[in-house]
Amino acid sequence: MKYNLNPSDIEGLDKTALPSHVAVIMDGNGRWAQKKFMNRVKGHEKGADTVRMVVRTCREIGISFLTLYAFSTENWLRPKAEVAALMLLLKKFLVSEKQEMLVNNIRFNVIGETERLPDDVRDAIQHTMDATRKNDGMNLNLALSYGGRSEIVKAAKEIAAEVKDGRLSVDAITPETVIKHLYTAEIPDPDLLIRTSGEMRISNFLIWQIAYSEIFITETLWPDFTRNELIQILKEYQGRNRRFGRV
Ligand code: FPP
Numbered sequence: 001m002k003y004n005l006n007p008s009d010i011e012g013l014d015k016t017a018l019p020s021h022v023a024v025i026m027d028g029n030g031r032w033a034q035k036k037f038m039n040r041v042k043g044h045e046k047g048a049d050t051v052r053m054v055v056r057t058c059r060e061i062g063i064s065f066l067t068l069y070a071f072s073t074e075n076w077l078r079p080k081a082e083v084a085a086l087m088l089l090l091k092k093f094l095v096s097e098k099q100e101m102l103v104n105n106i107r108f109n110v111i112g113e114t115e116r117l118p119d120d121v122r123d124a125i126q127h128t129m130d131a132t133r134k135n136d137g138m139n140l141n142l143a144l145s146y147g148g149r150s151e152i153v154k155a156a157k158e159i160a161a162e163v164k165d166g167r168l169s170v171d172a173i174t175p176e177t178v179i180k181h182l183y184t185a186e187i188p189d190p191d192l193l194i195r196t197s198g199e200m201r202i203s204n205f206l207i208w209q210i211a212y213s214e215i216f217i218t219e220t221l222w223p224d225f226t227r228n229e230l231i232q233i234l235k236e237y238q239g240r241n242r243r244f245g246r247v
Contacts, residue, residue: 028197
């Protein structure tokens with residue numbers, strides 16, 4: 001797929017002050033479909049097109065890390081048919097986008113309880129991760145079967161085991177110790193968190209990592225989210241004054 005961002009599309013965007021990590025809660029697929037009297041799965045299918053557009057746009061603009069919340073630990077509780085449709089879409093996405101990731105130097109990674117995913121999806125993930133391992137143009141992380149609280153519990157258990165084995169003293173535990181045990185150990189915290197469809201919630205997404213992220217919530221439903229809106233949000237982000245608790 002040819003990339004086609006025109007210079008006029010990004011007029012006013014300061015390429016030297018981009019967020020290095022953008023995280024997105026992609027919400028509103030179901031409502032998009034229901035509004036059109038369609039099955040919810042149609043919303044996810046249209047949502048997958050938005051995923052492709054956002055990946056492409058972030059790569060072209062020069063974002064280094066993009067993390068997309070594609071399936072939460074709570075999403076396992078959805079009707080079986082919807083979960084199966086989402087898994088199929090994910091697999092199709094991995095197969096169809098592998099070549100594009102290779103051509104455009106995108107490294108693919110997954111965060112979450114991947115052991116809970118069906119074998120064929122895990123195989124497709126592993127295959128795409130292996131194939132793109134050497135790429136360094138942009139890191140695309142899909143959060144799959146991901147939950148922030150479970151991630152912190154996982155870190156706590158691993159740290160407790162190190163203390164129990166005498167490899168770590170309790171006094172030596174710092175925020176950096178916790179960070180080392182998160183799925184995102186190698187990734188900087190998100191600078192910018194975008195949520196579509198207007199809900200004012202974090203929904204258990206990267207709850208440790210977003211401590212100082214700038215949050216943008218748009219009313220637009222994920223399937224309707226456009227490249228222009230993404231660029232507008234990036235511009236607005238650049239107008240914000242990040243103080244990290246200082247004055
Ligand atoms: C939220 O919409 C979205 C999801 C639970 C899944 C996100 C999946 C996609 C964007 C498509 C497939 C992903 C990839 C990476 C190909 P919702 O169903 O919660 O919408 P609602 O709140 O309106 O019901």
